[in-house]
Amino acid sequence: MKQKIISLIALGILTACNPSSQNKSSGENSDLSLNTDAKTTELRGKWLQPIPGQEKEKQGFELHDNGVASSLNMHTLLYDQWRVSHDTLYLWYHTEGVQNMSNDIDTLLIKKLDNNQLTVTSLIGNSGMEQTYNKEK
Incomplete structure (x- = not known):
């Protein structure tokens, strides 16, 4: 039982540290911030x-x-x-x-x-x- 919990925690940590998922989400956020920055300038x-x-x-x-x-x-x-x-x-x-x-x-x-x-x-x-x-x- 303990080994399953430790495996799940390790899997969660590895997933959180996955560089490809971080790049994907930061790319999405930068698109949103560009849109917001353009509106800020126009406003x-x-x-x-x-x-x-x-x-x-x-x-x-x-x-x-x-x-x-x-x-x-x-x-x-x-x-x-x-x-x-x-x-x-x-x-x-x-x-x-x-x-x-x-x-x-x-x-x-x-x-x-x-x-x-x-x-x-x-x-x-x-x-x-x-x-x-x-x-x-």
């Missing part, structure tokens, strides 16, 4: 949309190189940081100047992303409404 900058009811005015956010995010023309919803993973944009925020202050993360599915336009849908809540932002040059 950097100022993203704006018209304010509902005040279409001449714009609001949005700016995504900086260092993972810092900032709100543009929004005084109660303040973005702090951002990260992208695969097709999801995460925006950390806090609120100020409202009765119920909060901290949370906007989790946005990226539906469209190019040099000029970003379309997202919130993955939290049941709104399912798409929002489109234009990149300010």
Whole structure:
């Protein structure tokens, strides 16, 4: 019985140390990180949309190189940081100047992303409404 357990442990260790399985998995991860890196590069900058009811005015956010995010023309919803993973944009925020202050993360599915336009849908809540932002040059 002990010999079977030792054999299984040795087999597990050998499998974990197998260089071909490590290369395969690291290759898959590098493809994913390249995709994420490209999206990160495209996402950097100022993203704006018209304010509902005040279409001449714009609001949005700016995504900086260092993972810092900032709100543009929004005084109660303040973005702090951002990260992208695969097709999801995460925006950390806090609120100020409202009765119920909060901290949370906007989790946005990226539906469209190019040099000029970003379309997202919130993955939290049941709104399912798409929002489109234009990149300010």
